[in-house]
């Protein structure tokens with residue numbers, strides 16, 4: 001019995017699930033998780049918050065997650081309120097809801113590769129045709145190039161990713177401005193790594209006033225070190241929040257998730273305290289690899305894309321044999337490594353030698 005023996009949708013036949021290997025390796029630098037464990041004081045706060053919900057688990061959670069959305073608006077600033085915010089089980093779910101509401105059969109979504117591999121997978125799952133537009137060979141994207149590709153295809157949704165995964169570099173803000181000016185549909189900016197960006201990097205949040213078709217997605221999976229908690233969110237015009245409510249499952253965000261995320265947000269200073277340490281390792285990896293003669297993309301994220309100068313699958317395997325798991329994103333000749341603790345950087349650089 002295989003999938004193909006089942007009456008599965010024709011458009012899903014022959015496709016593969018998202019699958020970063022989850023291997024038991026000493027040094028795991030392949031999925032851009034925050035390297036530091038949740039601090040004890042935050043563990044205690046989350047435990048208390050979750051405990052307080054347990055007696056009422058016979059009841060459904062707040063369907064609108066109103067308190068959590070207010071907390072997220074407070075974190076983001078930019079004059080946003082709960083009406084501008086929407087949350088789900090990871091920003092992947094938020095993006096899926098956006099595709100359900102604004103994409104779907106007969107509609108298209110466009111992204112500029114190489115970029116986040118989940119965007120086309122989410123499009124496929126929602127029956128949205130994916131248009132793989134391209135960056136230039138050094139992974140840059142100019143406003144003129146972006147505009148030309150959007151005007152050519154006139155997609156219902158444009159996916160931008162800044163800082164971009166897997167290249168690591170934040171978009172030139174002029175690209176976002178230019179795409180907003182010509183896109184006929186929704187423009188989504190995935191800012192999953194924004195907290196790691198280099199000083200002076202502009203968030204698309206500042207563009208929300210006056211741009212009701214702009215959506216900025218964020219996540220607690222990366223800088224907050226909350227990947228296991230599954231909490232992602234968007235900021236947009238309140239009408240966009242109304243739209244995703246047409247497709248979200250009722251009670252999609254459990255009472256435990258809402259309580260845990262609120263407790264984590266209340267302790268954001270403690271959680272985000274290690275972001276600078278990660279950025280230091282990121283910059284160290286970039287500098288060290290360049291000193292060794294590798295071509296390396298500029299990084300505003302907690303990972304680094306570097307050229308291995310040969311078959312990246314061989315290098316990936318050899319690193320794994322040396323106890324370090326990095327990511328082969330399917331980009332010929334390149335690998336991506338997550339910036340972790342100083343000891344993890346030592347292990348990676350040692351294994352690479």
Ligand SMILES: *Cc1c(COP(=O)(O)O)cnc(C)c1O
Pocket residue numbers: 032089090091092093116161165190192218219220221222227231232
């Ligand atoms: C890791 C990542 C996410 C996070 O997804 P969650 O569902 O929030 O865990 C979103 N976008 C990009 C580009 C990522 O790399």
